[in-house]
Amino acid sequence: MVESKEFLYPVKWLSKASAGDRVTSELRMRIISGMIESGAILSENKLAADFGVSRSPIREALKILASENIIRLERMGAVVIGLTEKEYAEIYDVRLLIETFVFERLVRMDTNELVMELSKILEMMKISIKYRDADEFSNQDVLFHETIIRSINHSYILMIWDNLKPVMESLILLSMRSRFKEKYEDFTRIINNHQLYIDAIRTKDRDLMIKSLHENFDDVQEKVEDLWMAQQMLSKGVEQEND
Amino acid sequence: MVESKEFLYPVKWLSKASAGDRVTSELRMRIISGMIESGAILSENKLAADFGVSRSPIREALKILASENIIRLERMGAVVIGLTEKEYAEIYDVRLLIETFVFERLVRMDTNELVMELSKILEMMKISIKYRDADEFSNQDVLFHETIIRSINHSYILMIWDNLKPVMESLILLSMRSRFKEKYEDFTRIINNHQLYIDAIRTKDRDLMIKSLHENFDDVQEKVEDLWMAQQMLSKGVEQEND
DNA sequence: TCAAGTACACTTGTATACAAGTATTATAAT
DNA sequence: ATTATAATACTTGTATACAAGTGTACTTGA
Numbered sequence A, B: 001m002v003e004s005k006e007f008l009y010p011v012k013w014l015s016k017a018s019a020g021d022r023v024t025s026e027l028r029m030r031i032i033s034g035m036i037e038s039g040a041i042l043s044e045n046k047l048a049a050d051f052g053v054s055r056s057p058i059r060e061a062l063k064i065l066a067s068e069n070i071i072r073l074e075r076m077g078a079v080v081i082g083l084t085e086k087e088y089a090e091i092y093d094v095r096l097l098i099e100t101f102v103f104e105r106l107v108r109m110d111t112n113e114l115v116m117e118l119s120k121i122l123e124m125m126k127i128s129i130k131y132r133d134a135d136e137f138s139n140q141d142v143l144f145h146e147t148i149i150r151s152i153n154h155s156y157i158l159m160i161w162d163n164l165k166p167v168m169e170s171l172i173l174l175s176m177r178s179r180f181k182e183k184y185e186d187f188t189r190i191i192n193n194h195q196l197y198i199d200a201i202r203t204k205d206r207d208l209m210i211k212s213l214h215e216n217f218d219d220v221q222e223k224v225e226d227l228w229m230a231q232q233m234l235s236k237g238v239e240q241e242n243d
Numbered sequence C: 001t002c003a004a005g006t007a008c009a010c011t012t013g014t015a016t017a018c019a020a021g022t023a024t025t026a027t028a029a030t
Numbered sequence D: 001a002t003t004a005t006a007a008t009a010c011t012t013g014t015a016t017a018c019a020a021g022t023g024t025a026c027t028t029g030a
Helices: A019-032 A044-051 A055-067 A085-106 A112-130 A134-151 A155-182 A186-203 A206-241 B019-032 B044-051 B055-067 B085-106 B112-130 B134-151 B155-182 B186-203 B206-241
Strands: A071-073 A078-080 B071-073 B078-080
Touching: A019 A044, A019 A055, A019 A155, A044 A055, A055 A071, A055 A078, A055 B055, A055 B155, A085 A134, A085 A155, A085 A186, A085 A206, A085 B085, A085 B155, A112 A134, A112 A186, A134 A155, A134 A186, A155 B055, A155 B085, A155 B155, A186 A206, B019 B044, B019 B055, B019 B155, B044 B055, B055 B071, B055 B078, B085 B134, B085 B155, B085 B186, B085 B206, B112 B134, B112 B186, B134 B155, B134 B186, B186 B206
Parallel strands: none
Antiparallel strands: A071 A078, B071 B078
């Protein structure tokens, strides 16, 4: 019924995507942003009507979101789990787990090509900041970490990332949008942290890597706080749309 | 066309399962056992005809298997990846990663209840051996590790396990079936290793845990070798069924 | 007022149909 | 024989239909 005036997920990223992918991405954003509240029960038919599609793409979306631990599929309806403090801490754990694993592999590899690639992405991030493009910045930020993870060519570590990535992407998107408005000066520090990360990989300096990793996670922690702000703003903004 | 005389996956485990789940489990077993060879291209329509179901459950199965890194979904058809030595090593990595993480949490918890639960499962495993029930033994073996992982109540570590579990289950099933025929004496050692694991958790002895974990993994390594034997036997057995 | 049963609304899982796109094969022209 | 074009066979993604099951609400009986 609600014709959703605007999508939270960047529509330009969905140009070639299927209806199923579109629903998945948008639904994920709405849940993580708090626009769809934790505990809410989603009905396939209702969602299909809301998004103006059939149940097929909706079912696909729900299956994916369930595998990401964002919703829980029950006999009757999908229950929204969302992200509480507990989940944030857990995501933090898993990122720490896989990124330290990746680094251990990296120190035994030739990282010249990777460093080059990461430097390019960092340049892109700077441009995105310059032009106040929060979505593009988020895209590059996610790409930065994915590039590192991909570089060790480990399909099962990549599998973990594949499950974590969409949630991370949503979190970063929401956080960066809010920061571009409120805490623009943060970006200098974020860029520095990423440069530190690159340096750690280049010099294969474990201590430096751990340091930048933790600073990066501190950023994530702040992102989380920002998110709560974004959630407040959003819930204020869409409250009138309830049936 | 092929009416598949027998399923590789234990049919009794699928009594309440949907057609989609049945196809997923059976397809996984056929791929991991090598019955469906690496590189093969699976067609939705062909699979639907083979399994005697519509495309809906087949699509569901393919999506899941793709998320498990067993197949790769391409524009035209799903390409079977299967498990090479590389994948075995990677699975080993991830198990080591999450189980050590779990243990670090366990040493800070009250593990009395867990130890009780694991002892029960171990008793069940002994019974399964006594009655030569390879499938039930495999079930309990998987349950053993899942119980440990679940005990720390970490949804994102559990998410990793959820993705890994089906592959592990298939590997263990194939391996144990073969061992019950060929290397029955192995089970004494497997039981001992599991008892060691329980002791490590009970006494919160990191060194003992690492030791038993590695021995357990050595078992996995042997399981892998057994698997190749099983694959050989299977490929001999089903060769005549090709169209 | 409350208990038991019945009807209805809604759920999931599966089958089927169809549109749009892509590879392959066949045909035709040079 | 080779290349260009056209026909066809197969692919994916989506919509729709339907059966079986589950919960809810309403009625009926005491």
